[in-house]
Structure formats: structure tokens, C-alpha cells
Amino acid sequence: MKKVTIKDIARIAGVSRGTVDRVINGRGSVTPEVEQRIIKIASDLGYEKNLMASALASNRVFRIAIVTPDPNSDSFWMQPREGIQNALELVKHYGIIVDYFDFNLFRKDEFEMQMENAINSKPDAILTAPTFTQESLEYLEMAEQNNIPFITINTEIHHPDVLCYVGQNSFNSGYLAGRLFYLRLKPGDEIITLNLGHTLANAQHYSDKLAGLREYIQTHHMTENPVYWYEFDQFLDEDKLLEFWQDIKARHPRMKGIFFTNSRAFRIVKFFSPEDSRRYDVVGFDMIDPNIQFLKEDMIDFIINQNPILQGYMGIMNFVNHFVLKKEVKKIQYLPLDIVIKENVDFYIDNFRNHTVAKG
Amino acid sequence: MKKVTIKDIARIAGVSRGTVDRVINGRGSVTPEVEQRIIKIASDLGYEKNLMASALASNRVFRIAIVTPDPNSDSFWMQPREGIQNALELVKHYGIIVDYFDFNLFRKDEFEMQMENAINSKPDAILTAPTFTQESLEYLEMAEQNNIPFITINTEIHHPDVLCYVGQNSFNSGYLAGRLFYLRLKPGDEIITLNLGHTLANAQHYSDKLAGLREYIQTHHMTENPVYWYEFDQFLDEDKLLEFWQDIKARHPRMKGIFFTNSRAFRIVKFFSPEDSRRYDVVGFDMIDPNIQFLKEDMIDFIINQNPILQGYMGIMNFVNHFVLKKEVKKIQYLPLDIVIKENVDFYIDNFRNHTVAKG
DNA sequence: AAATTTTGTGTGTCCGTGCACATGGCGTTT
DNA sequence: AAACGCCATGTGCACGGACACACAAAATTT
Numbered sequence: 001m002k003k004v005t006i007k008d009i010a011r012i013a014g015v016s017r018g019t020v021d022r023v024i025n026g027r028g029s030v031t032p033e034v035e036q037r038i039i040k041i042a043s044d045l046g047y048e049k050n051l052m053a054s055a056l057a058s059n060r061v062f063r064i065a066i067v068t069p070d071p072n073s074d075s076f077w078m079q080p081r082e083g084i085q086n087a088l089e090l091v092k093h094y095g096i097i098v099d100y101f102d103f104n105l106f107r108k109d110e111f112e113m114q115m116e117n118a119i120n121s122k123p124d125a126i127l128t129a130p131t132f133t134q135e136s137l138e139y140l141e142m143a144e145q146n147n148i149p150f151i152t153i154n155t156e157i158h159h160p161d162v163l164c165y166v167g168q169n170s171f172n173s174g175y176l177a178g179r180l181f182y183l184r185l186k187p188g189d190e191i192i193t194l195n196l197g198h199t200l201a202n203a204q205h206y207s208d209k210l211a212g213l214r215e216y217i218q219t220h221h222m223t224e225n226p227v228y229w230y231e232f233d234q235f236l237d238e239d240k241l242l243e244f245w246q247d248i249k250a251r252h253p254r255m256k257g258i259f260f261t262n263s264r265a266f267r268i269v270k271f272f273s274p275e276d277s278r279r280y281d282v283v284g285f286d287m288i289d290p291n292i293q294f295l296k297e298d299m300i301d302f303i304i305n306q307n308p309i310l311q312g313y314m315g316i317m318n319f320v321n322h323f324v325l326k327k328e329v330k331k332i333q334y335l336p337l338d339i340v341i342k343e344n345v346d347f348y349i350d351n352f353r354n355h356t357v358a359k360g
Numbered sequence: 361m362k363k364v365t366i367k368d369i370a371r372i373a374g375v376s377r378g379t380v381d382r383v384i385n386g387r388g389s390v391t392p393e394v395e396q397r398i399i400k401i402a403s404d405l406g407y408e409k410n411l412m413a414s415a416l417a418s419n420r421v422f423r424i425a426i427v428t429p430d431p432n433s434d435s436f437w438m439q440p441r442e443g444i445q446n447a448l449e450l451v452k453h454y455g456i457i458v459d460y461f462d463f464n465l466f467r468k469d470e471f472e473m474q475m476e477n478a479i480n481s482k483p484d485a486i487l488t489a490p491t492f493t494q495e496s497l498e499y500l501e502m503a504e505q506n507n508i509p510f511i512t513i514n515t516e517i518h519h520p521d522v523l524c525y526v527g528q529n530s531f532n533s534g535y536l537a538g539r540l541f542y543l544r545l546k547p548g549d550e551i552i553t554l555n556l557g558h559t560l561a562n563a564q565h566y567s568d569k570l571a572g573l574r575e576y577i578q579t580h581h582m583t584e585n586p587v588y589w590y591e592f593d594q595f596l597d598e599d600k601l602l603e604f605w606q607d608i609k610a611r612h613p614r615m616k617g618i619f620f621t622n623s624r625a626f627r628i629v630k631f632f633s634p635e636d637s638r639r640y641d642v643v644g645f646d647m648i649d650p651n652i653q654f655l656k657e658d659m660i661d662f663i664i665n666q667n668p669i670l671q672g673y674m675g676i677m678n679f680v681n682h683f684v685l686k687k688e689v690k691k692i693q694y695l696p697l698d699i700v701i702k703e704n705v706d707f708y709i710d711n712f713r714n715h716t717v718a719k720g
Numbered sequence: 721a722a723a724t725t726t727t728g729t730g731t732g733t734c735c736g737t738g739c740a741c742a743t744g745g746c747g748t749t750t
Numbered sequence: 751a752a753a754c755g756c757c758a759t760g761t762g763c764a765c766g767g768a769c770a771c772a773c774a775a776a777a778t779t780t
Contacts (some may be wrong), residue, residue, distance in 0.1 A: 005766055016730045021768070029728055051453040052412040053766035056735045060768095089685070090450070090677070093411040169707070179703040183543045216703075317450070325449070336707040339699040343539040343576075347529070347696040365736055376760045381738070389758060413736035416765050420738095 004045045012045075013038050024049065051094065051324070061095045064319055065118035067111075067128040068153075070102035075288050076263050076308060077105070080129070080153060083312025091320050098316075099123065106198070108132050115139040119146060124323060125163070127315045129154040133204055151318055153311040155205065162331070163322065166314045168306035169334045170205045174212025176337050177283045178220070180302045181257040184281055187224040189256035191217070192248060196235040196264040209261050228252065235267050245271050258282045266290035269299045287340060287348060295342055305338035305348060364405045372405075373398050384409065411454065411684070421455045424679055425478035427471075427488040428513075430462035435648050436623050436668060437465070440489070440513060443672025451680050458676075459483065466558075468492050475499040479506060484683060485523070487675045489514040493564055511678055513671040515565065522691070523682065526674045528666035529694045530565045534572025536697050537643045538580070540662045541617040544641055547584040549616035551577070552608060556595040556624040569621050588612065595627050605631050618642045626650035629659045647700060647708060655702055665698035665708060 010020045015034060022030050023038040024047075030038075071078040081100075088098065101118045103110035111132050118126050119142055126148055130136030136157055140150050149163040156165050181191060193213065195206055210229065217227060230248065234240050245268050249255070258280050260268070265284030272280075277299045284291060287305050294300040314333060321327040340348055370380045375394060382390050383398040384407075390398075431438040441460075448458065461478045463470035471492050478486055479502055486508055490496030496517055500510050509523040516525050541551060553573065555566055570589065577587060590608065594600050605628050609615070618640050620628070625644030632640075637659045644651060647665050654660045674693060681687040700708055 003766090007766075017767085018730055018769090019728080022729090025768080027769090031728065034728085050416070050766050052416045052455075053735090054768075056410070056412045056416060056737090057766075057768045059735060089687075090680070093454075172704070172707070176703045179701065320450070327449075334707050336698065337704040338696065339701070339704065341539065341699070343536045344532070344697045344699065347532070347694050363736090367736075377737085378739090378760055379758080382759090385738080387739095391758065394758085410736050413765090414738075416735090416767095417737040417739080419765065 003050065004042075004047045005050070006047075009038060009041050009045065009047060012041050055093075055095050059095075061097055062125075062319070062323055063121070063123040064096065064098045064316070065101055065121055065123035065126045066098050067101045067103070067114055067118050067126055069105035069129065069131065073104040073106065074263075076286055077129075079287075079308035080312035080315070083309040083314070084127075084316055085312075086309070087313045087316035087320075091316065091324075094320065094324050096316075096320065096324070098127075105131065108135060111135060112139075119143050119148060122146070123148060125149045125151055125319055127151045127153065127319065130157050131155050133157055151315050153315045154306075154308070156332075157204075164318050164329050164331050164333060166311050166318065166333045167335060168337060170208035171212040171215075172334075173285070173304050173306070173337050174209035174214075175216045176212075176304060176339070177209070177259050177302075178213045178216025180283050180339070181259070181281060182216075182220065185225055185257055188254060189225055190252055190254045191225055191227045191257040191259060192252060192255050193227065193229050193259040193261060194248075194268065195229075195231040195261045196233070196241075196267055197231075197262055198233045206261055213259060225257075235264060241267060242271055256281060260284035262286070263288055263291065265300055265303075266294055269294045272299050287345070292345060292349065295340065295345055298342065301341070303340040303345075305340045307335050307338060310335060363410065364402075364407045365410070366407075369398060369401050369405065369407060372401050415453075415455050419455075421457055422485075422679070422683055423481070423483040424456065424458045424676070425461055425481055425483035425486045426458050427461045427463070427474055427478050427486055429465035429489065429491065433464040433466065434623075436646055437489075439668035440672035440675070443669040443674070444487075444676055445672075446669070447673045447676035447680075451676065451684075454680065454684050456676075456680065456684070458487075465491065468495060471495060472499075479503050479508060482506070483508060485509045485511055485679055487511045487513065487679065490517050491515050493517055511675050513675045514666075514668070516692075517564075524678050524689050524691050524693060526671050526678065526693045527695060528697060530568035531572040531575075532694075533645070533664050533666070533697050534569035534574075535576045536572075536664060536699070537569070537619050537662075538573045538576025540643050540699070541619070541641055542576075542580065545585055545617055548614060549585055550612055550614045551585055551587045551617040551619060552612060552615050553587065553589050553619040553621060554608075554628065555589075555591040555621045556593070556601075556627060557591075557622055558593045566621055573619060585617075595624060601627060602631055616641060620644035622646070623648055623651065625660055625663075626654055629654045632659050647705070652705060652709065655700070655705055658702065661701070663700040663705070665700045667695050667698060670695060 006017050006020045006024065010017045013020065015038070019030060019034065020038055022028065023035050024042065066084060068080060069077045071081060084098065088096065099121060101114035103114045112135055119139065126143055128136070128150060130152055133155065137159060140159055140161055143150060144161050150161065151163050152165045154167045156167060193210060214227070217225065232241065232244050256279070260283070263284070263286035265282060269282060282300045283302045283304065284300055285304050286308070287303055291300060291303055295303055318329045322329050338348060366377050366380045366384065370377045373380065375398070379390060379394065380398055382388065383395050384402065426444060428440060429437045431441060444458065448456065459481060461474035463474045472495060479499065486503055488496070488510060490512055493515065497519060500519055500521055503510060504521050510521065511523050512525045514527045516527060553570060574587070577585065592601070592604050616639070620643070623644070623646035625642060629642060642660045643662045643664065644660055645664050647663055651660060651663055655663055678689045682689050698708060
């Protein structure tokens with residue numbers, strides 16, 4: 001039951017610690033037959049490297065560059081960061097440190113700058129939310145040339161060199177939204193989808209979600225419920241936004257389901273009258289504070305949550321598994337699409353926040 | 361930026377490593393004023409013990425005794441075990457080992473025997489699912505006398521000596537079920553709650569869930585929808601079970617919502633005719649295979665999931681946080697009540713299964 | 721054949737901490 | 751005052767592995 005050490009192997013193989021070390025770590029300079037013998041003995045004895053001793057002796061540090069949107073530019077991004085911190089508490093003793101390279105979610109130039117900074121800092125890996133898909137692919141290539149792997153969260157970019165992705169499946173989240181509407185929709189009711197934002201960022205997310213919604217409706221209730229699609233990117237201008245909303249209301253007296261394609265449901269919902277709240281079924285994304293508030297006030301009916309804390313947590317853990325524990329990691333890890341309603345929201349708020357975090 | 365070590369502190373304080381060691385680990389035999397000086401320096405420098413070196417030098421192992429139902433007696437229990445394994449992969453290098461003490465879910469004597477075995481093995485902690493509430497409390501006392509703390513999952517027992525609990529809030533899961541029924545219930549429709557099982561085990565769960573359901577109905581639709589409560593413990597006898605079900609069907613022509621209070625929805629649902637599936641709204645618990653199957657076939661409408669894999673995972677992590685990292689852990693950690701439907705079930709199946717587990 | 725390089729192997733030290741033991745000063749006992 | 755014991759402190763080794771260096775034997779060059 002005692003742990004097998006390099007010394008044990010050396011003794012049995014009739015060689016010195018150094019030779020075993022060379023074999024175990026593939027440092028070469030070992031006669032092939034001796035190497036084979038040592039490999040056999042090690043595997044027979046079920047040798048496992050003592051990570052403690054290894055980390056201690058090598059004094060190695062793993063550096064991860066985190067390139068994600070600045071939480072100040074979009075509060076959603078506090079949550080992945082929280083998951084990252086939680087994970088770090090647990091594994092920092094393996095010698096893992098992170099550097100943050102924040103960028104304003106709405107500024108491509110900042111993203112590009114920080115991506116370059118990150119690559120120039122020569123980290124062991126980059127953990128990023130590649131919200132600017134096209135540009136991300138370029139930097140992915142650049143990092144690749146420097147042998148820096150990409151771990152992605154939240155936004156999926158399809159490229160063989162991405163080590164892994166943790167996040168939601170956008171198509172299915174749209175599909176799920178469709179299902180949620182049909183819990184209560186009646187024939188003739190209209191569904192309105194609202195995309196508050198610049199289509200260029202997260203374009204893929206957006207179109208996938210709509211495709212999923214469309215798919216659900218087509219396969220289940222094709223002709224009974226018309227669907228209308230709207231976009232509006234000046235959502236920070238309250239007056240214009242209100243005007244936009246009133247226009248839609250006027251234009252769609254039979255509107256019943258409202259689908260917000262991103263986290264900004266709260267920006268429109270705050271214009272709701274009490275009657276509006278009763279009339280409409282609202283589905284939105286992401287458990288950010290204003291959305292939670294409106295959910296509790298029955299103004300938003302469903303929030304589809306993609307567990308952003310877990311995204312950050314798993315991003316780090318994937319690194320640990322791959323680089324420290326040398327385990328294979330799944331390339332695509334879709335998180336559950338949590339259906340959050342007033343009656344279960346509280347449990348989502350606290351979850352995952354406490355099991356790895358120091359108190360007091 | 362370099363890590364502060366005991367040696368650094370010793371040098372600055374003008375003492376030897378040994379003295380610093382005595383202060384850091386509270387081994388006594390240090391002049392009070394020297395002690396104060398060292399404490400101050402350590403905190404000023406932000407000293408953190410190197411867990412790697414510590415674990416290596418002390419050769420300490422932490423042993424956790426796992427006392428949970430045998431997965432062979434109830435397949436639900438495979439999932440917590442999976443979470444435990446996942447967590448272990450990640451932290452076993454801190455010197456954590458576990459021993460399993462399985463008991464048949466339906467046999468109190470086995471539970472008692474294994475609990476005694478576990479305590480006699482003198483572990484550093486016991487991680488248990490105290491399904492037999494009353495007996496658990498006795499063993500809790502016994503363990504307490506041996507200074508063995510209890511970490512509980514899945515079943516909440518209220519006692520100050522429990523180190524922490526990870527699991528669901530039963531009351532709220534019943535409340536949530538109420539809400540799910542009212543997505544589609546109409547006035548006059550009846551709700552039937554079915555408890556397939558011995559009330560004595562998990563009695564607390566059962567009554568809490570019903571209380572939650574009752575609470576929802578009373579505060580929202582008090583008089584419109586009658587609720588009926590049934591129990592049946594010979595659920596393994598198919599003939600009798602069918603008879604029981606047909607009797608209920610005959611007795612409740614206006615039955616619409618069916619609430620299964622535990623994971624055994626599948627045992628009744630398999631008797632459903634196609635017409636039954638269309639007519640009834642079924643809410644049950646736990647994502648075990650037969651339930652998932654019936655969910656996909658539209659015979660179960662909602663599964664309330666309490667993420668059992670995460671329960672096991674967090675159980676271990678709580679131990680690590682408390683005993684290894686010396687962090688405070690929250691006494692009560694309610695997991696989210698996941699609403700699982702056909703359209704999002706697939707993502708729950710795979711989740712958490714892969715991010716810490718070796719492949720291939 | 722001597723000189724040089726290459727190749728394979730062994731040894732010593734260090735990583736930061738835990739712990740057993742040594743040491744030396746001081747107060748108490750006889 | 752010598753003998754003893756106690757307390758505060760210092761020292762050395764161990765934990766398992768990483769890595770630099772030493773060194774002998776073999777292979778290559780001159």
C-alpha cells in the first residue's frame with residue numbers, strides 16, 4: 001500500500017535514481033534496454049509521480065493569461081472571474097498563477113491590444129472568451145506559433161487548435177426558449193425576438209439562438225404562431241429605446257412571447273406596466289442583478305442560465321487537468337441550460353460561490 | 361513576488377527555522393515576545409504555508425470514510441460517488457484517501473453496521489448520506505466523542521455538530537413542483553401526490569416536500585385545485601402497483617398533476633397509456649436512467665434535479681477546504697433545484713462528469 | 721596510439737516543511 | 751557549589767523528485 005518512489009524503482013532495476021528520473025521524464029541518455037526495463041518495473045509497480053515533491057523540487061510555475069471582458073464594462077463578466085478565483089484557491093498550490101488582461105466588451109481595439117499583451121507575456125496558456133470571433137481566430141494562430149494553447153469559455157469558436165471550450169450550446173438555448181414559450185402560448189399569439197446589441201459582436205451566438213428557436217417552432221407549431229425579429233443597438237439611449245419599445249407594442253397587439261437574445265432583457269422590461277407583466281411571457285438570458293430583480297417581480301418569466309461561474313471554474317480546472325495532471329480533457333463541454341424561475345432563483349445565486357471560497 | 365518561506369521569517373526575526381516552525385504550528389515552547397514578533401512578521405510578509413512541502417514532509421494522509429447507500433441497491437447513488445471520484449482526482453495529491461462503507465438503502469441494520477465500521481476505522485472525517493435520520497443522530501454523537509466530524513450530503517439532519525450539509529432544500533423542491541403544475545393547471549384539476557416507498561426512511565424529506573407543495577398551492581390557488589396524498593410501499597410488486605395505480609385513476613377522473621415525491625416516478629409512469637401521457641402533468645425527482653428515458657418520451661414532464669454528482673464533489677471539497685486549506689465552510693449548502701425537461705436534459709447528463717475525470 | 725568527444729550512469733544538493741534530537745542557559749535542589 | 755531538571759532555541763535529517771555536475775567507458779578524431 002505504500003507509495004512507490006523513484007528510489008524503489010531504481011533499487012529493483014539495479015540503477016541509480018538519476019537514470020530512473022531520466023526515463024520517467026523522458027530526458028534521454030539511457031540505453032534502450034535499460035529504459036524498457038525501468039518502464040516495465042514502473043508500470044508493474046503502478047508508479048505515480050508524487051506531484052507534491054515534483055512541484056516542490058522543480059519550483060515550476062504555470063502562468064495562465066486570462067483575456068476576458070472587463071466586468072466594469074459588462075457585469076456578467078464578474079461571474080466567470082469568480083469561478084476562476086474559486087478554482088485558484090483550490091489549485092494554486094500546484095504552482096498556478098494567473099494574469100488578467102481585461103478589455104472593454106464593446107471595444108475591439110482593446111481586445112486586440114490585450115490579446116497581444118497576453119501573448120507577449122508568454123504564458124503557458126490563454127484562457128479567453130473570444131467574443132470577437134474573427135479577430136480571435138487570428139490571435140489563435142499567433143499564439144499557436146508561440147506554442148500557447150487556447151482555452152475558451154462562453155463563446156465557441158470552431159478551430160482544431162482550441163484546446164477546449166466551456167459554455168453553452170447557443171442553438172439549443174434558442175430551442176429551449178421555444179419550448180418555454182409553448183408552455184403557455186395559444187394559437188395566434190405572436191412571438192417577438194429582440195436583439196439589443198451590435199450584431200457584429202457575438203454574431204454567432206445570436207444567429208444560433210434564433211436558429212434554435214426557429215427550429216423548435218417549425219417542428220412543433222409551424223403555422224400557428226408568427227415570429228418577428230427585431231434588432232436595436234442604441235440600447236443605452238433610454239429615450240430611443242422606449243420609443244422603439246412602444247413602436248413594437250403598437251405594431252404587435254397580439255404579441256405574447258418576448259425573447260431577448262442576450263442578457264439585456266432588463267433594459268426593456270423596466271418599461272413594463274403591470275398589465276404588460278401579466279400579458280407577456282418573457283424569456284431572457286443570464287442571471288445578472290437587474291434580471292434577477294425583474295424575475296422576482298414576475299416581469300421576466302424565465303431566465304436561461306449558463307452558469308458563468310462554472311465556466312470560469314472549469315476553464316481553470318481544464319488547464320490543471322491537462323497540464324498538471326496530464327489528463328485528457330474534452331474538447332467541447334456544454335454546460336446545462338438552467339431554467340431559472342422565481343421559485344428556484346435563490347439557489348442559483350449562491351451556488352458554487354461558497355464551496356471553494358474562503359470566508360471571514 | 362517570490363514566495364515567503366519560513367526561512368525568510370527566521371532570518372528577519374533573528375531566530376532559527378525551528379522557532380518559526382513552533383510558532384506557525386502552535387507547538388509551544390516559545391517566549392511570548394518572540395512569538396508575537398514572529399506572528400507579526402509572518403502576517404506582514406503575507407506568509408502562506410507551502411502545502412506541497414508540508415504534505416511532503418509530514419507524510420500525513422487524510423482519511424475520509426464514505427458511508428453512503430450501495431449503488432447496487434439504488435442506482436441514484438452512483439452519481440454522488442462519481443462526484444467523489446472526480447474530486448479525488450483533483451486533490452488526492454494533498455494526501456487524501458477514502459474508504460467506502462456501503463450499505464443497502466433499505467436495510468437499517470447494514471447502515472448501522474457500516475457506520476460502526478466507519479467510526480472504528482478512525483477516519484479524519486465521515487462523509488455520509490444519513491438516510492436513516494434517527495440512527496444517524498446516534499452515530500453522530502458517537503463520532504463526536506471520537507472527534508470525527510460529519511459531512512453530510514443529500515439528507516439534511518439538523519444538529520450543531522454536523523460540519524456541513526450539501527443537498528437540496530426539500531421544502532423548496534415541493535414549492536417548486538407546485539409552481540410547475542400551475543404552468544398549465546386549470547381550475548378544478550386535481551393534483552395527486554404519490555409517495556412510493558417506506559415513509560420511515562427519508563421521512564423528513566417527504567414531509568418537507570409535501571409541506572412545500574401545500575404552501576405553494578395555499579398561497580396561490582387555494583381553493584381551485586384539490587390535492588390528494590397517497591403512499592404505497594410495495595412498489596417492487598408490479599401487480600399490486602398496477603392495481604394501486606388503476607384504483608387511483610378510477611377514483612380521480614379529474615386528476616391532472618401527478619407529483620412523485622422521490623425518484624421512483626418511472627415505476628408508475630411505465631403503466632401509462634399514450635392518452636395518459638398526454639393528459640397528465642408529471643413531476644418527479646432525480647435523473648436516473650429510467651426517468652430520463654420517460655422524460656424523453658414525454659411521459660414525465662419535469663424532473664427536479666439536485667445534482668447528485670455535485671453533492672459528492674462538494675462533499676470532498678468541503679473536507680479539503682476545512683482540513684487541508686483551513687478555510688471556513690458554509691454549514692448549509694443548498695444546491696440549485698434544476699428544472700429538467702426534454703429540451704435540456706442532455707446537457708445535464710454529461711455535465712460535471714468530464715471536467716475532472718481522466719479519459720482513455 | 722594518443723587525444724578528444726560522446727554517451728550512459730551515478731551523486732550531491734536543493735525545494736520548504738515537519739520533527740526528533742542536541743545544546744546551552746537558568747533556576748532549583750541538596 | 752555541584753548536580754539536576756527544565757525551558758527556549760538551534761540543528762540535522764527526511765520527504766520524493768529535479769537537475770546540475772562528475773566521471774568512467776565507449777566511440778570518434780587526429
